[in-house]
Amino acid sequence: MDQDIIKQRVNDWYHTYSNDIYKYVFFMIGEHDQAKDILQDTFLRAYHNFESFQGEKVKNWLFRIARNLTIDYIRKKKTIACLIDSISSSKVTNKTPEQTIVLNETERELYDALRKIKRSYREVIVLRKIKEFSVSESCHILGWNENKVKVNLHRGMKALRKQLVKEGYRHETI
Amino acid sequence: MKQFEEMNEYDREFKSMNNKINLAQKEQEDILYQINNKIGRKSPTRRQVSPIWKYYLTLTVTSLIIIILSLPLLTNIIQDRTGNLNNESIHQQNWEVSPTFKLPVTFGDGTKGEYVLVGKEEKLGFLVGSGKEGEAAVQPIVKGKANKYMWHFWGSEEELNGDFKVVGINETGEREKVLLGNNEETVWNYGELGGSNNGADKHIPSSMVFPTSGLWKLEVYIGDKMFDEVIVHVQEN
Structure with missing residues (x-):
């Protein structure tokens, strides 16, 4: 399929689902900036793996990508937190995300x-x-x-x- | 049923939370801009490597790695089979015949005498002459003439433990078997060393023959390790 058509398709999906996906990631990790990064990566991955999209429900497919990226992030963060803890014994501060103010x-x-x-x-x-x-x-x-x-x-x-x-x-x- | 009542317990709060957490319009647009930017940069020219091409590439790389890794092993095998060491002739120019040294001995009839060994004192050597005290003479080693030579070794039990092996290297760098086996054929090695003898910690009787005249370097191995070397001059006749 033409790259421009795929790009257009991904743009359309973004307009429809980006906020929903952002919310899902935010509730999972509680970090606004990181949730935004994962959101961006979700749509980039969707674009690059467009050929593997089997015509299933788009929303489910996108959420599955977002979920995989979120889990990757949580695992990485856990490893880094363990390393920091073991080196400095300092606890990572858990600031209240701005979003929860509302x-x-x-x-x-x-x-x-x-x-x-x-x-x-x-x-x-x-x-x-x-x-x-x-x-x-x-x-x-x-x-x-x-x-x-x-x-x-x-x-x-x-x-x-x-x-x-x-x-x-x-x-x-x- | 209680289970399902409990399940609906926080539904109102959950819905409300979902409505309150939102991505700002501006942020949403920024992210889309970045996505399109990254898409534009990377993918239209993304090259697809065909699977068959990948297969050959992997095969070539793997073969190369195997060849590189097995090179030292192959070299050893070739050297063992042919007895050749190409760069040995380079060192040959610096070869110096090993010195002789004497061991005092009392012969069976009670007379005092001495053995003459070639090699390194207090390390290794083989017997090349004997006689009364002060009269012992060195017997020449002659090309093509098999002779018996008693090897003597000094060292710890650990370093003198293992099969005795001699690699003879001639002036052109060729590696030759010089030890004679039971059936008059030349062999690389004998068995383990015998006990103490003539003041040495270990000894082993041997027969050796050198096919050409000139300098010969004898690399002596005990077990897998090279113990030392002895350089001798083999006479034409």
Whole structure:
């Protein structure tokens, strides 16, 4: 296919999905600038791998690319953080991202708790609850089967609640 | 059912969060600009390397690596088979016949005498003459004439442990077998060294023959390591 046509197609997709993808990445990593970089890389990768696009739902394909890039970033960051910790024993400061300023108190608590639970729980909650993808769409993006998506969502929600209690935001129900 | 009620617990907050977190219009446009910039720079001229081409390239590179890695091994094998060492003749000009040294000995009849060895004192040498004290004479080594020579070694148990091997190098740098085996054929090596003898830590009897006259360098190996070398002059007759 002509490169200009592919470029035009990617531009159209960008106009439609960029904000959604940005939100997904932001909820996953909590860093505005980094989320922007991943967003950019997602569309560059989509352009370069256009031939591997099998005519599936574009949104799912783009989210899958974004998810892979996000995981790569989280892994890299984890390794670097481990190295820094082992060298200087200094903790990486966890600044509140500018974006979260717009959230109200309950939402902020939820956001903070979400950031502290296991990555696999976080990603299924972000997709299913925040981005409101269906179970089958989530399966497609995550590469999981339906059962795994449901189980992880259930466990994730429990973990989220537990985290909120731990932080003192909620009281445990008897 | 409680499970599903719990599942919907934060739905309102989640929806609200999704609506509040947004990428500013300006930032969105900047990113798109950068994407298009990068696309314009890289891909239209992106060259596709055909798979068959890649295959041959990989094959060639792999073969080259294998050849380079196995070169030292091949050289060793060739040297072992042919006994040749091409650059040896370069060093030949600096060869100096090894000195002789004497070992005092008491013969069976109680008379005192001495053995004459060629090599390096307190290291290695083989017997080239014997006689009464002060009268021992060196017997010449003659081309093509097999003779018995008793080798003597001084050193630690560790460095004298292993098979005895002699590589003879003639003046043109050719590597030759000079040790004679049981069936009169020349061999590279014998077995392990024997115990102490005449004040030396180890010894081994040998028969040697040199096919040409002139200088011969004898590289002596014990086990895999070269122990030392002895240079002798082989006479025409």
